[in-house]
Amino acid sequence: MTMPENTPGGPPWGPPPGFTAPYPPAQQARNGLGVAALIVGIAGVVFGLIPILFWISGLLGILALIFGLIGHSRARQGLATNKGMALAGTILGGVSLLMAVAGVIITVMVVKDATEEIKKEIDKVEASAAAPDSSDSSGGESSAPKAPELKLGDTYTYKDGVKVTVSKPSAYEPDEFAVGHKKGNKAVQLTITIVNGSNEQIDITTALPDVRDANGAEAEQVFDGSNATTMFNGKLLPGKQAVAKFIWSLPADAATSMELQMEPELFKYETAIWSGPVR
Numbered sequence: 602m603t604m605p606e607n608t609p610g611g612p613p614w615g616p617p618p619g620f621t622a623p624y625p626p627a628q629q630a631r632n633g634l635g636v637a638a639l640i641v642g643i644a645g646v647v648f649g650l651i652p653i654l655f656w657i658s659g660l661l662g663i664l665a666l667i668f669g670l671i672g673h674s675r676a677r678q679g680l681a682t683n684k685g686m687a688l689a690g691t692i693l694g695g696v697s698l699l700m701a702v703a704g705v706i707i708t709v710m711v712v713k714d715a716t717e718e719i720k721k722e723i724d725k726v727e728a729s730a731a732a733p734d735s736s737d738s739s740g741g742e743s744s745a746p747k748a749p750e751l752k753l754g755d756t757y758t759y760k761d762g763v764k765v766t767v768s769k770p771s772a773y774e775p776d777e778f779a780v781g782h783k784k785g786n787k788a789v790q791l792t793i794t795i796v797n798g799s800n801e802q803i804d805i806t807t808a809l810p811d812v813r814d815a816n817g818a819e820a821e822q823v824f825d826g827s828n829a830t831t832m833f834n835g836k837l838l839p840g841k842q843a844v845a846k847f848i849w850s851l852p853a854d855a856a857t858s859m860e861l862q863m864e865p866e867l868f869k870y871e872t873a874i875w876s877g878p879v880r
Contacts, residue, residue: 635686668690751876770880805834816854833845860874
């Protein structure tokens with residue numbers, strides 16, 4: 602019997618005929634996050650179409666984005682085979698987030714409109730309750746309450762203790778940066794003081810006076826570089842007072858008298874009227 606010859610650096614004999622070396626086991630694809638991203642993204646879009654559950658759409662959208670981005674990264678590294686599925690889940694996650702944001706905006710707008718409508722109805726009911734139950738001699742219909750009429754320089758006190766004082770008008774000379782003043786008109790300045798004698802704070806940001814001249818035309822408010830016009834701003838606490846100055850431009854032919862209307866807080870206090878001659 603003859604033995605095979607030895608080969609340098611190898612075994613004294615070769616592999617038997619038909620022998621095949623085993624291959625390493627193939628690595629299993631990690632497609633779970635891509636699938637999860639697609640499912641969660643679809644669910645997020647569905648919840649985004651339901652007005653009350655739009656907030657769930659935002660949460661699912663965030664999860665779909667996270668799953669989709671990680672799944673897409675695995676697919677690029679060759680660890681997963683569902684790159685398209687992960688990308689679709691990422692896109693649906695972004696759409697879900699946008700739908701959630703839109704749901705928040707729409708909800709805020711609806712609540713705001715509903716609040717305004719409720720406030721209008723409350724104002725109507727309060728105005729109807731405050732109207733006197735008296736009839737005139739001619740038609741028998743109840744007459745609406747008249748706004749309090751005062752003279753410039755007087756103080757009006759509301760039932761809750763809030764006081765508004767309008768000073769008498771004084772002449773004012775606008776500077777070269779003035780806006781709202783026409784040449785030949787007469788500019789006058791009024792100082793308005795609000796004292797909060799009530800037990801609650803009031804919002805005086807809406808305390809904007811309206812002035813008309815002797816002909817009943819609305820006067821133009823003047824602003825200049827000297828800050829002669831200072832507006833009311835913010836909330837006024839109980840026991841505190843706020844002072845503001847306003848300038849109006851009156852036509853020369855209607856500058857003999859003026860009428861001012863205002864209320865300390867819009868929709869909460871009745872309008873009072875001050876009138877008097879212009880110096």
